[in-house]
Amino acid sequence: MSRIMKKKSMKYEIIFSGFGGQGVLFVGNLIALAGMYQGFNVSFLPVYGPEMRGGTCHCTVLLSDKEIASPLVYEPGYLVIFNLPSFLKFIPRLKRGGLALVNKDLVKVEEIEHYETLCANKKILWLPLNTWAEAIGMPLALNLCALGALNKLLGLFPEEILIKALREMLGKEKLPLLEANLKAYRKGFEEVEAYESSLTKS
Amino acid sequence: MSQLFRFPQSLKKTLFHYCPGCHHSLIHRLLCEVIDELGIREKTVGIASIGCSCFLYFYIDVDIVEAPHGRACSAATGIKRARPDLLVFTYQGDGDFAAIGLGDSLHSASRGEKFTVLMINNTLYGMTGGQVSPTTPLCQKTTTTPLGRDPQVHGYPMKIAEMLGNFEGVALSARVAVNNPKRVLSAKEVLKKAFLYQREAKGFTYVEFLSACPVNWKMDPLSATKYVDKLTEIFPLGTFKDIG
Amino acid sequence: MxxxxxxxxxxxxxxxxxxxxxxxxxxxxxxxxxxxxxxxxxxxxxxxxxxxxxxxxxxxxxxxxxxxxxxxxxxxxxxxxxxxxxxxxxxxxxxxxxxxxxxxxxxxxxxxxxxxxxxxxxxxxxxxxxxxxxxxxxxxxxxxxxxxxxxxxxxxxxxxxxxxxxxxxxxxxxxxxxxxxxxxxxxxxxxxxxxxxxxxxxxxxxxxxxxxxxxxxxxxxxxxxxxxxxxxxxxEIRFEKMAEGGEKVLVVAFGSMARICKEAVLNLRAKGYEVGFFRPITLFPYPKKALAELVSSQKIKKIIVFELNCGQMVEDVALSLKGMGKLISKSYPPSVIPFPEDLEREIKKCLNSSDFPRV
CATH class of the missing domain: 3.40.50.970 (Thiamin diphosphate (ThDP)-binding fold, Pyr/PP domains)
Known part of the structure; x- marks a missing residue:
């Protein structure tokens, strides 16, 4: 067996989960596309119910510097959770030491039974995604807020790569929405940035 | 001196396998005469369907492909869409066109596919031994309606030419017969018109031939030919749509 | 360019x-x-x-x-x-x-x-x-x-x-x-x-x-x-194989299932387990000869076939091997899609079962 590849490989396994209509598949697709432009091997696997809107849906995105074999992963290293059912479904599957970004506006700790055991050895970052999105006047763009936060934490790709991917995803018809989406992305990014610097100060 | 009669160039010089008194051979000949007169033999493709006429290619000297039972109109659609320059005909019985293939047939007509259908209506399944078909008249005895077609059990005969007359995609829908010389000549004119319309890409062209099946009607050839007259009372001859 | x-x-x-x-x-x-x-x-x-x-x-x-x-x-x-x-x-x-x-x-x-x-x-x-x-x-x-x-x-x-x-x-x-x-x-x-x-x-x-x-x-x-x-x-037969010698178990799968299997096999190999991988790309004609040669030349003892059905390709594998090695069928009926982690466990079970020393 070849052991030449001594370098630690870079692999990000991310599951996005929420209601249909929260832009879960869009943001998953977007991060995969931006990842591809950044030079990663990527895969994007959507899973959704028969409902076009309102049902639960999730997607698995893998970014790796090596060939990706399975597009499915049971224990992801990262979760982006938009609602309570997704929290209950995926937190138990998060890797030990894994990180979950959770939408504080729709997931309330007091509503979760055995919260402590459920989240033991897992990092949970509570983000008021709906509040952020509403604050910038883009209540539907909480997915981009989440992406901004995630990319600030992981440093997957620079903003110009995101813009390139976003342009392609929006296409000609929806291109006028580019600025608004970018605003939401920056909101998430900057909020986490501010949070991180407050941590270093204190 | 002009030549009044000759063997059609598109008809192969071989013996027909059809039963005595069957009208297939006559209709084959008419088809070949029309192909010759229009000079289209070299760009015609025919579809042989399932039934007594599945051996069409033994007699008609043009390129021919066989289609599964009922699917002739779909195969013709594929050909005509892929090669609109070819002239395409299907040769189908009432079982093939109106029973198992009715969906394919009506959708092709509805889409206005530019090919020609020769539908040989002998009111039953000839090749399999004379079972009831969608066009079997009421009271007619067949091997699967031994007491005669009962509308309460087997429903009513379908009038396809009339039905197609209501389709917007149809350019020509007519019913003809070949049981007397006058009708033979007029049938040929209708068939020729159908091919002309096809050549002009006017739409779906459908010619239904009332055709005798003496063996399964359990008649001698002469009585069967006369019986076609009686059939015209249920299936009137005429043109039900002609966009001109 | x-x-x-x-x-x-x-x-x-x-x-x-x-x-x-x-x-x-x-x-x-x-x-x-x-x-x-x-x-x-x-x-x-x-x-x-x-x-x-x-x-x-x-x-x-x-x-x-x-x-x-x-x-x-x-x-x-x-x-x-x-x-x-x-x-x-x-x-x-x-x-x-x-x-x-x-x-x-x-x-x-x-x-x-x-x-x-x-x-x-x-x-x-x-x-x-x-x-x-x-x-x-x-x-x-x-x-x-x-x-x-x-x-x-x-x-x-x-x-x-x-x-x-x-x-x-x-x-x-x-x-x-x-x-x-x-x-x-x-x-x-x-x-x-x-x-x-x-x-x-x-x-x-x-x-x-x-x-x-x-x-x-x-x-x-x-x-x-x-x-x-x-x-x-x-x-026109095409296939992918991963077995250089010493493999005790060979995993056979096709299509998407082969991807999930490959992940499991790569993870196990990285941990030192002796697991090989065979993926037919042509399903008809089936790469019978190639599969049989691989199993006989590498002296592979166990062959596990993973499929997203109730066990179909395993029959072609059986026809290819003609009794060589022990054939194990692991089938997952539609809608129960296993994760690579599940397959790793299954493969380990086969490696660890009685007729082999524990890895």
Missing amino acids: RNKRVLVKGVEAVALGALEGGCECYFGYPITPQNEIPEIMSVELPPRGGVFLQAESETSAINMVLGASAVGTRVMTSSSSPGISLMSEGFSYLIALELPCVIVNVMRGGPGLGGIEASQGDYFQAVKAPGHGDGKFLVFAPYSCQEAYELTAKAFELADKYRNPVMILSDAILGQMKEPLELKPLKIKKISKEGWALTGAKNRPARVIRSLFLDSAELAKRNLTLLRKYQKMER
Whole structure:
């Protein structure tokens, strides 16, 4: 067996989960596309119910510097959770030491039974995604807020790569929405940035 | 001196396998005469369907492909869409066109596919031994309606030419017969018109031939030919749509 | 110049491959999970002078394919399991009439209406009996978007080469997942059909394409001719293997399942477990010889076949191995898609079971 590849490989396994209509598949697709432009091997696997809107849906995105074999992963290293059912479904599957970004506006700790055991050895970052999105006047763009936060934490790709991917995803018809989406992305990014610097100060 | 009669160039010089008194051979000949007169033999493709006429290619000297039972109109659609320059005909019985293939047939007509259908209506399944078909008249005895077609059990005969007359995609829908010389000549004119319309890409062209099946009607050839007259009372001859 | 890289779904890769392979006509009927294929073809074919037509049913679609193939065009259809069943009479005719075409089956769960999740339940149907009678397809099972693109394009050339339908057997995982595809130009040969296509009997005798042979000797001869053709198709056998010696267990899988298996195998190998991997890319003809040679030359003791069905390909593996090694079937009926972690556990169990020392 070849052991030449001594370098630690870079692999990000991310599951996005929420209601249909929260832009879960869009943001998953977007991060995969931006990842591809950044030079990663990527895969994007959507899973959704028969409902076009309102049902639960999730997607698995893998970014790796090596060939990706399975597009499915049971224990992801990262979760982006938009609602309570997704929290209950995926937190138990998060890797030990894994990180979950959770939408504080729709997931309330007091509503979760055995919260402590459920989240033991897992990092949970509570983000008021709906509040952020509403604050910038883009209540539907909480997915981009989440992406901004995630990319600030992981440093997957620079903003110009995101813009390139976003342009392609929006296409000609929806291109006028580019600025608004970018605003939401920056909101998430900057909020986490501010949070991180407050941590270093204190 | 002009030549009044000759063997059609598109008809192969071989013996027909059809039963005595069957009208297939006559209709084959008419088809070949029309192909010759229009000079289209070299760009015609025919579809042989399932039934007594599945051996069409033994007699008609043009390129021919066989289609599964009922699917002739779909195969013709594929050909005509892929090669609109070819002239395409299907040769189908009432079982093939109106029973198992009715969906394919009506959708092709509805889409206005530019090919020609020769539908040989002998009111039953000839090749399999004379079972009831969608066009079997009421009271007619067949091997699967031994007491005669009962509308309460087997429903009513379908009038396809009339039905197609209501389709917007149809350019020509007519019913003809070949049981007397006058009708033979007029049938040929209708068939020729159908091919002309096809050549002009006017739409779906459908010619239904009332055709005798003496063996399964359990008649001698002469009585069967006369019986076609009686059939015209249920299936009137005429043109039900002609966009001109 | 670097080739363009795009992020596409498996079904989109199939459609792009078809265009690269010179597809001129598409006929089909909507069914989940493959609707992106007709949708792309409806946009892409007409501007290229090609034909796109949505038929009124799968039975009509496959017979439109028959017509377009008979006049010599490169033609395809795509569907998913229930629709493929409806086409099977047409498949038999296409094989019998020796009409080339490409058929894509993005498998979903069955039987009956089943579900829309991934499945490999149509393996038998694809490789054993696509229609009535003794007919066979050349069957490819891609496992990545790149392979889906390249094999679909190649399928058009091979269909023409053998004058036989070629099936791309995929499933809802590969169909619906996205990954990068390098849109490289492929060298797909054009094969002349002047010798048999129906183009009008000009300057040649009229041609007949038929499958009815009432003379029994003639029909037997016809079948033997077709059989020899299927044997010739063995030249097209493709597979992927990973076993350099010392492997105790060999994992065999195809399509999407092979990807999940490969992940498990790579993880185990990285941890020092002696596990090999064999992936048939051609499902008919099956790479029997290659598989048997691998097992005998590497003295592999156990062979595990993973499938997303109730156990189908395992029979071809058994036929290939003729009793060599211990054969284990691990089947996952449709909608229960295992994770690589689950497969790792299964493989370890086999490695650890009584007739082997613990690893």
